[in-house]
Amino acid sequence: MNAVETKNLTYKYSVGTPFETTAVDDISVTIEQGEFVGVIGHTGSGKSTLIQHLNGLLKQTSGEVFINGRNIWDKDVNIRDIRFEAGLVFQYSEYQLFEETVYKDIAFGPKNMGLSDEEIDKRVKKAAEQMGLNEELLERSPFDLSGGQKRRVALAGVIAMEPKILILDEPAAGLDPAGRDKVLEEISSYHKNSETTILLVSHSMEDIVKYAKKVLVMNKGKLFCYEDVDTVFSMSEELKNIGLDIPQISKLAHLLKQKGIDIGNDIYTVERAKERLLKIIKGNTDA
Amino acid sequence: MLKDITIGQFFPGNSIIHRMDSRFKIVLDILYVVMLFVADNFISLTIAGIFILMAYAVSGIKPIMMVKSLKPLLPLILFTAILNLFFINGTEEPLFKWWVITIYWEGISTAIFMIVRIICLIIGMSLLTYTTSPIVLTDAIERLLSPLKKIKLPVHELAMMMTIALRFIPTLIEETDKIMSAQKARGAELDTGGLLKRAKALVPILIPLFVSAFKRANELAMAMECRCYKGGDGRTKLRQLKASGLDYMVSLLMITVFGFIIVDNMVF
Ligand SMILES: Nc1ncnc2c1ncn2[C@@H]1O[C@H](COP(=O)(O)OP(=O)(O)OP(=O)(O)O)[C@@H](O)[C@H]1O
Ligand SMILES: [Mg+2]
Numbered sequence: 001m002n003a004v005e006t007k008n009l010t011y012k013y014s015v016g017t018p019f020e021t022t023a024v025d026d027i028s029v030t031i032e033q034g035e036f037v038g039v040i041g042h043t044g045s046g047k048s049t050l051i052q053h054l055n056g057l058l059k060q061t062s063g064e065v066f067i068n069g070r071n072i073w074d075k076d077v078n079i080r081d082i083r084f085e086a087g088l089v090f091q092y093s094e095y096q097l098f099e100e101t102v103y104k105d106i107a108f109g110p111k112n113m114g115l116s117d118e119e120i121d122k123r124v125k126k127a128a129e130q131m132g133l134n135e136e137l138l139e140r141s142p143f144d145l146s147g148g149q150k151r152r153v154a155l156a157g158v159i160a161m162e163p164k165i166l167i168l169d170e171p172a173a174g175l176d177p178a179g180r181d182k183v184l185e186e187i188s189s190y191h192k193n194s195e196t197t198i199l200l201v202s203h204s205m206e207d208i209v210k211y212a213k214k215v216l217v218m219n220k221g222k223l224f225c226y227e228d229v230d231t232v233f234s235m236s237e238e239l240k241n242i243g244l245d246i247p248q249i250s251k252l253a254h255l256l257k258q259k260g261i262d263i264g265n266d267i268y269t270v271e272r273a274k275e276r277l278l279k280i281i282k283g284n285t286d287a
Numbered sequence: 288m289l290k291d292i293t294i295g296q297f298f299p300g301n302s303i304i305h306r307m308d309s310r311f312k313i314v315l316d317i318l319y320v321v322m323l324f325v326a327d328n329f330i331s332l333t334i335a336g337i338f339i340l341m342a343y344a345v346s347g348i349k350p351i352m353m354v355k356s357l358k359p360l361l362p363l364i365l366f367t368a369i370l371n372l373f374f375i376n377g378t379e380e381p382l383f384k385w386w387v388i389t390i391y392w393e394g395i396s397t398a399i400f401m402i403v404r405i406i407c408l409i410i411g412m413s414l415l416t417y418t419t420s421p422i423v424l425t426d427a428i429e430r431l432l433s434p435l436k437k438i439k440l441p442v443h444e445l446a447m448m449m450t451i452a453l454r455f456i457p458t459l460i461e462e463t464d465k466i467m468s469a470q471k472a473r474g475a476e477l478d479t480g481g482l483l484k485r486a487k488a489l490v491p492i493l494i495p496l497f498v499s500a501f502k503r504a505n506e507l508a509m510a511m512e513c514r515c516y517k518g519g520d521g522r523t524k525l526r527q528l529k530a531s532g533l534d535y536m537v538s539l540l541m542i543t544v545f546g547f548i549i550v551d552n553m554v555f
Contacts, residue, residue: 016349016351017298017349017352018298018349080476083471083472083473083474087472088472089472090465090469090472095462095465095466095469095495095499096466096495097495098494098495098498108470108473109473109474112473112474112475112476157473158472161473161474
């Protein structure tokens, strides 16, 4: 089944003022259930705007949005149900915290779903654990935490709703390298355990390559392409033209090729580069 | 929605109105308000109305912005109109009579008069903020009030406070929008339920908003101190306000219209 489908989705900000901008321009895309999709695009390309349509926070100027096969603006669809189905974590989500304790803040979403206290308790603890927040933190005030911890609380707040589709807007931006890896690993394992569909907006090509299977590329509000990781990163010239980059290790592979050491055109991760290089080195010594 | 609030919104441009000295604009705007209250018959009000419409035409601000500036004050306008409609007693026969409601011809005409007057007032004030950047505006206010420094009024500090407040209105609106979206994404219901429920629903919005507003204020204070801000004494201006021939011409036009209205009042 298709988890997410948009048809000719268009959104304009500030309609009727001199500041009118088309942030999302005629996007039609279909994302299958269970997919892990990386969303990339230059700053201001409309990524955040696009994903806010997927749980009905923004209503499109024209076009249609389907979540799990249902048109979310149909009269008999309750938009709140859609929001529990498609969980959205905002860019800089740490600013949404408001409760006295971390526990209560994580429980806000599940509570709105009308779950039983037991179920809420179970989910809060599970989500906190998944995000690497230990029990002792749960009783602290969210305002006393560090930036990275706050971010994890915010993520846990959405994960505790156990959405079928999890949409994340730069969840790892501004975290230290260990924190990034931890958060992204957790998201990845959430993906594997519960067969959810994940949309991950990120400026880091390395992260996209590491976790996503497919990549949705945005350019100036338009859909540039929606393809496999391999296909997308083999178009390094096109990506460069729209202000994007390929992973650093791919650049290194290109440079090596120019110097006469061909380790292949499909190098996106350090692991693969290492593998190929070792093969070449071994081959040389054998000969 | 929140984004539709137009108070303090500025549309850059290069029209005559945009190029005028902001001190003149403020004084003329005040004069215009006085003019509206001096005008006591339809002819003078029409003149004042045409004047402001012409100013809009010259400024290049889209007419839709006039409507937008009126929207938040619509209840006030309607309230005034209704009061006048029902409570003005005329000298002639009532036009309409039912239970306690009696409507006289005078009531209708006064109601229309008041509506037009308030509309002119609001769009007149809006034109000032539409065509003047907030920074320049407060700068001008500081200049205009500077004689009050003699009586130890902290004019510069007041102007600085205003600049900062104006500067942060859009930021706070944007932030409120963002926080609202984030809470809605977690299933918060903001626009359903009774009064108490709605008031409670505001908590998840207001707390993060206050927290970040205080944080911003703190950071701003720190940044200002780092750049050695220490009040208005001995501070020079990057942008000097200068009156030009244009300003005197527009003032002359305004005074002429004002004179016209006074004469008109006396005749009719
Ligand atoms: N609230 C708003 N009001 C008006 N215009 C907006 C608003 N939010 C975004 N825009 C405009 O819409 C366009 C797309 O913005 P969007 O935030 O979706 O980009 P993005 O791809 O998420 O960028 P980033 O990588 O910086 O997060 C930009 O041109 C931006 O200026
Ligand atoms: Mg964004």
